[in-house]
Amino acid sequence: MTGSYAVVGGGILGAAVARRLQEVSPGSRVTIWEKEDRLAAHQTGRNSGVVHAGLYYPPGSLKATLCRRGVGLLREFCAAHDIAYTECGKVLVALDGTETGRLAAIEERARANGVPGVRRLSGGELREIEPHVRGVAGLHSPRTAIVDFPGVTRALAGLVERDGGTVALGHELTGIEQRTGEVVLTGRRHGGPVRERFDRVVLCTGLHSDRTAERAGDGYAPRIVPFRGEYHLLRPERRALVRGLVYPVPDPRYPFLGVHLTPRVDGEVMVGPNAVLALAREGYAWRTVSVADLRATWADAGFRRFARRHWPTGARELAGSVSTRRFVAAARRYVPELRAADVVAGPRGIRAQAIDPDGSLVDDFRISARGRVTALRNAPSPAATSALAIAEHVVGAVLDTGSRR
Incomplete structure (x- = not known):
């Protein structure tokens, strides 16, 4: 037609x-x-340039179905057009027994979604894959990749x-x-x-x-609510602290994933992001303010319900935004050798987060x-x-x- x-x-x-x-x-x-x-x-x-394998998404959802289909199409497209695509692998790191328990549900979803090669790791097996990472257990997705989007x-x-x-x-x-x-x-x-x-x-x-x-x-x-994600970059001499993607285990009580470590195809290693309310739809810096955008955000009943529910999380994210030491401390839970002096300010992005009138984040x-x-x-x-x-x-x-x- x-x-x-x-x-x-x-x-x-x-x-x-x-x-x-x-x-x-x-x-x-x-x-x-x-x-x-x-x-x-x-x-x-x-x-961040991550090609997600489909670990987290409810089986049968559009996210799960289109992610798995999309990975194969993207890999083929990059091969055909000589675009950098690297399967560096990803580990989800559990820090305690509660997080270890959550890994079982994620593994079950990953297998239901057809994610290849996923396996559980002990603390020792985790260190074999990521020598500088510490955790009591992990989940490894060896086919998770990075790309030049x-x-x-x-x-x-x-x-x-x-x-x-x-x-x-x-x-x-x-x-x-x-x-x-x-x-x-x-x-x-x-x-x-x-x-x-x-x-x-x-x-x-x-x-x-x-x-x-x-x-x-x-x-x-x-409605779309803009959340700014701020990254730091590892200094070149400290990029060897990770080999692949190092992620926390998602906590279903909180709306955002938290700080993680992400190698990129250009050789940089990103640490982050946090998630703070942006002061404009395209407010990549604190100094970028749109009164109209802020007014629209605060006028939305769905956002106000969301904010009342999650303000403690917002306060923690804001603290990481204003303090590099606090920001790095979140990543040091997974990579104990990491120090504030090991990072420099990195890029910033805006996540277009849709929120329903009841204050829930639109997930699919x-x-x-x-x-x-x-x-x-x-x-x-x-x-x-x-x-x-x-x-x-x-x-x-x-x-x-x-x-x-």
Whole structure:
């Protein structure tokens, strides 16, 4: 079915959806609208680069299904396009008996999801894999990988352009009007206003997904709340403290995972992130403040319920933000040799966290459709891992060749 399609958002999801539209509907006009002057400017270009294997996600959920499918597609894509992809492995480290007990449930989920090679570790076996890491037990996922997600995004966009599509940078969306048989997008670009007509539109707008979906006639909820994740980097001479990914055992009482250690394909080793409320949707630094964004966050009843429930966690995360010593102390529970002098300030990212009106975090991917517009309302980790599979799922729904959930 040929036609004209716009994908709003130039992160990995937008690029993957645009490319999939070309594959399924050859001869169609496909355009990516991206408000920045480069691709992968926000969540895609500011994450840790981890290719998640599917350890945690409830079997049968979209996260589990699309993550496992996405890993295989991503591995094949990187091999075909000479993009760095390294299976460095991952250990979940249990520090006490309670956390050891939680490993059993995670292992059960991982096996149900088809994660290859997962095995339980004793404290001694953990040290064989990660000599500088200490814990009473662990869970090893040897196929968990790291990748250059911005490189994947650029490669996908390059294919879109090669096959006749358009990557329109500097196009900021300001309006969506659905008419009979078409969708009209209006926006701003460097040379002035822009207005284009398309048969169908897909919104992959991350930090602004709730706002763009509302413009298309979708409902108010869930709302996006921006949480800034701050990283430190190990100094080059201390990168040997870890061989692969070192993660804590998730605590179901808390909304975020906690500090972990993550090698990257460029050789850096990241320590973090924490999770603090950002003062703007794109507030990567404390000095970046949007009164309008803050007002909208605090006006949302769902966020207020969330904040009342989790304010002690927020206080701890804030303490780590203002004190490098406290930040490193969280990681030193797993790597006792780590010291504050071993790290330097690293990159910062924003997590677009969707929150429902009851104050609960939206855990699974959430996709909605209104007329000729499809919106990715919630696409948290492992969205980058799952991008090619999400694109299959979304395009199947857009073109009515598959189911929509």
